[in-house]
Amino acid sequence: MPSPDTDDKLDPQQERVLRKLRGFAAFSGILMGFGFLALFGAIGYRVMVGWKSTPKEITGTIMLPQGAQVLSSTVSDGLLAVTLSRQGVVETRLFDIETRAPRGVLSYAHEP
Numbered sequence: 001m002p003s004p005d006t007d008d009k010l011d012p013q014q015e016r017v018l019r020k021l022r023g024f025a026a027f028s029g030i031l032m033g034f035g036f037l038a039l040f041g042a043i044g045y046r047v048m049v050g051w052k053s054t055p056k057e058i059t060g061t062i063m064l065p066q067g068a069q070v071l072s073s074t075v076s077d078g079l080l081a082v083t084l085s086r087q088g089v090v091e092t093r094l095f096d097i098e099t100r101a102p103r104g105v106l107s108y109a110h111e112p
Helices: 012-049
Strands: 069-076 077-088 087-098 102-107
Touching: none
Parallel strands: none
Antiparallel strands: 069 077, 077 087, 087 102
């Protein structure tokens, strides 16, 4: 039985395999470290910038043209988009959420 004090030498092929294994382990550790940095960076960013809050309650009246029928509406980036049909013409009107002021009109037409 060999004593623990005796140095057992590895042959060159075993040394190469052990060196490759150490390299793979180091690469894996570095890659995992970058993953943790990205994860904690994203969490820190959300904490510092803040989570997107739920939109506040929107109340008020928006004046639409006489005889207009609302087809749909959506809120995005501080704008309210209302798609309506009026006299057979479909259009989308954009309004500012805070002031309810008109911001634009998109009309739709068929290709000739």
